[in-house]
Amino acid sequence: MRRRASLVLLSLAVFCTALAPLLRWWMYPSFAKIPPGQYQEAVLEAKPATLLDYGTLTPRKVPRITIVQTLKGNVERSKEIEASAGRDVVVWDALSYMAGPDGKMVSAIPERYIFDAHTQDPVHATGEMVDGDPVRRTGIEFKWPFFTEPRDYLYFDAQTRTSAPIHYVGPRKFRGLDVYYYEQTIPWTKVPFPKKMPLPGFDASTIEKTFGTSRWYTTKRMFWVEPVTGAPVNGEEIHTEELRGGTLAANAPDQRLVVFDGHVKMREDYLRHTVDLVAANRIKVLALHTYAPVGSAVCGAVLLGLALWLEARGRRRDAACRPARDPAGEPVSAP
Amino acid sequence: MRALLAAATGLAAALLLVFLATAIGPPEPGTSPKPLLTTIPSAPGK
Numbered sequence: 287m288r289r290r291a292s293l294v295l296l297s298l299a300v301f302c303t304a305l306a307p308l309l310r311w312w313m314y315p316s317f318a319k320i321p322p323g324q325y326q327e328a329v330l331e332a333k334p335a336t337l338l339d340y341g342t343l344t345p346r347k348v349p350r351i352t353i354v355q356t357l358k359g360n361v362e363r364s365k366e367i368e369a370s371a372g373r374d375v376v377v378w379d380a381l382s383y384m385a386g387p388d389g390k391m392v393s394a395i396p397e398r399y400i401f402d403a404h405t406q407d408p409v410h411a412t413g414e415m416v417d418g419d420p421v422r423r424t425g426i427e428f429k430w431p432f433f434t435e436p437r438d439y440l441y442f443d444a445q446t447r448t449s450a451p452i453h454y455v456g457p458r459k460f461r462g463l464d465v466y467y468y469e470q471t472i473p474w475t476k477v478p479f480p481k482k483m484p485l486p487g488f489d490a491s492t493i494e495k496t497f498g499t500s501r502w503y504t505t506k507r508m509f510w511v512e513p514v515t516g517a518p519v520n521g522e523e524i525h526t527e528e529l530r531g532g533t534l535a536a537n538a539p540d541q542r543l544v545v546f547d548g549h550v551k552m553r554e555d556y557l558r559h560t561v562d563l564v565a566a567n568r569i570k571v572l573a574l575h576t577y578a579p580v581g582s583a584v585c586g587a588v589l590l591g592l593a594l595w596l597e598a599r600g601r602r603r604d605a606a607c608r609p610a611r612d613p614a615g616e617p618v619s620a621p
Numbered sequence: 622m623r624a625l626l627a628a629a630t631g632l633a634a635a636l637l638l639v640f641l642a643t644a645i646g647p648p649e650p651g652t653s654p655k656p657l658l659t660t661i662p663s664a665p666g667k
Contacts, residue, residue: 293623293624293627294627296624296627296628296631297627297628297630297631297634298631299631300627300628300629300630300631300632300635301631301632301634301635302631302635304631304632304635304636305635305638305639308635308636308639309639312639312643313639313642313643316643316646317646317647321647321649321650322649323649323650323651323652323653324653325653325655327658327662327665327666329661329662352661354658354659354660354661354662356656356657356658358652358653358655358657359652359653360652361649361650361651361652362651362652379657380657381657381658381659383657383658383659385661389660389661391659394659396657555664555665556665559665559666
């Protein structure tokens with residue numbers, strides 16, 4: 287009976303020991319990926335902010351500007367791209383919708399971001415765009431890769447349609463989570479007008495030609511990134527936009543008319559929601575990457591030890607029970 | 622011999638489990654029916 291038990295334990299020990307590397311190097315790489323059908327929203331606010339009144343063409347202080355950012359995984363399109371790319375691909379259709387204090391639209395910028403579900407590397411396919419303009423991204427956007435490294439990354443800036451380094455500043459503690467803090471500053475850059483603006487009757491693509499006015503932008507972007515999931519738990523931007531020159535900014539000081547100026551922060555309820563979500567996902571990733579493989583290996587070692595101990599004990603007992611034999615090989619019997 | 626057979630059974634079970642789990646894969650729901658938001662939500666998910 288003991289022998290049978292030790293064989294079962296040996297079998298379980300091999301099962302657990304073999305499972306450990308298989309979980310870590312086979313299952314983790316195939317399971318740790320961004321789901322293609324993810325839907326996520328975030329609300330950011332600038333309180334107070336400066337906003338251009340397009341009716342009078344004068345900047346005015348407003349109590350609040352809200353930016354609603356939605357990311358929606360397009361599963362059908364990702365399957366189409368996967369068929370030709372031969373790897374797991376995520377297609378995010380995103381919308382940055384900026385609303386004034388009255389809730390009315392200030393700008394709405396759609397994006398399509400296509401990337402590798404495992405590595406976060408951009409995938410170039412038809413449809414990749416910002417505000418209808420085809421782009422070819424390098425680097426990351428919205429999210430960092432799993433097991434983010436404490437180093438600079440290339441981060442795509444949707445306004446300028448270019449990528450620039452986002453600098454690793456150092457580790458931080460954010461609401462109980464260990465995070466990496468990153469900063470990116472985009473210097474004053476001439477950028478296209480959003481196609482959707484509160485200017486009825488104006489074609490955004492011809493504003494510069496018609497009025498001789500251009501749009502400029504600068505921002506300091508800050509992210510607190512949870513390194514296991516690569517998910518930002520907080521994001522802030524100190525963002526300024528101006529109209530320069532031409533008819534529209536002719537009466538402004540230095541012909542520079544502030545369109546928007548504010549420090550954009552995540553709304554408190556979304557901050558709490560994001561921290562909870564990322565903390566839960568962190569445990570899931572670590573379970574597959576570390577906890578399960580290590581636990582399985584330890585379990586295998588313990589079971590193997592137990593199997594060997596049972597086997598040794600069984601053999602000792604067998605030896606003790608075996609009747610002694612004389613040198614001639616005959617069993618010794620009592621006189 | 623019996624020990625070898627037991628070890629082989631354990632190894633085969635581990636491989637089978639992992640290959641089966643990988644073949645089935647994680648559940649992948651389709652595209653969310655929710656729209657890209659053009660209104661300010663009152664709370665997350667609302």
